[in-house]
Amino acid sequence: xxxxxxxxxxxxxxxxxxxxxxxxxxxxxxxxxxxxxxxxxxxxxxxxxxxxxxxxxxxxxxxxxxxxxxxxxxxxxxxxxxxxxxxxxxxxxx
Numbered sequence: 001x002x003x004x005x006x007x008x009x010x011x012x013x014x015x016x017x018x019x020x021x022x023x024x025x026x027x028x029x030x031x032x033x034x035x036x037x038x039x040x041x042x043x044x045x046x047x048x049x050x051x052x053x054x055x056x057x058x059x060x061x062x063x064x065x066x067x068x069x070x071x072x073x074x075x076x077x078x079x080x081x082x083x084x085x086x087x088x089x090x091x092x093x094x
Contacts, residue, residue, distance in 0.1 A: 002036055003064040004087040007052040007073070010080040014048055016073075023072035031067070034058065036089075051079075055087055 009017060028038055034057045040049035052073065058064040064084050068074060074082065 001058060001060070002055055002087045002089065003058055003061065004083075004085050005052070005054040005056065005064060005068050006083045006085075007068075007079045008041075008081045009050050009078055013078055016076050016078045017049060020072045020076045020078065027070075027072055028054075031056070061086070 028035065036055040036057065038054040038056070039052070041051040041053055042048065043050050056064065056067070058067065061084060068082050068084060073079060
């Protein structure tokens with residue numbers, strides 16, 4: 001089952017993101033077979049990152065929550081909020 005994980009950074013937290021970026025990327029690479037899409041959201045002027053959007057495959061929501069809670073970004077306190085919801089692909093057709 002696919003889950004959308006939408007994370008919003010705390011205000012003025014670009015230093016936390018930068019300091020933990022490599023660990024975060026390695027964490028994602030460690031489960032790359034579960035990744036449908038992943039990447040940062042950006043500010044309106046595209047000058048910086050302000051969150052993350054991942055669509056990933058998990059057996060259930062608790063597994064997605066466990067993954068999100070152990071993300072180095074989450075462990076470092078980067079996120080103001082994390083929303084996890086089941087996601088269904090419609091287009092392009094799977």
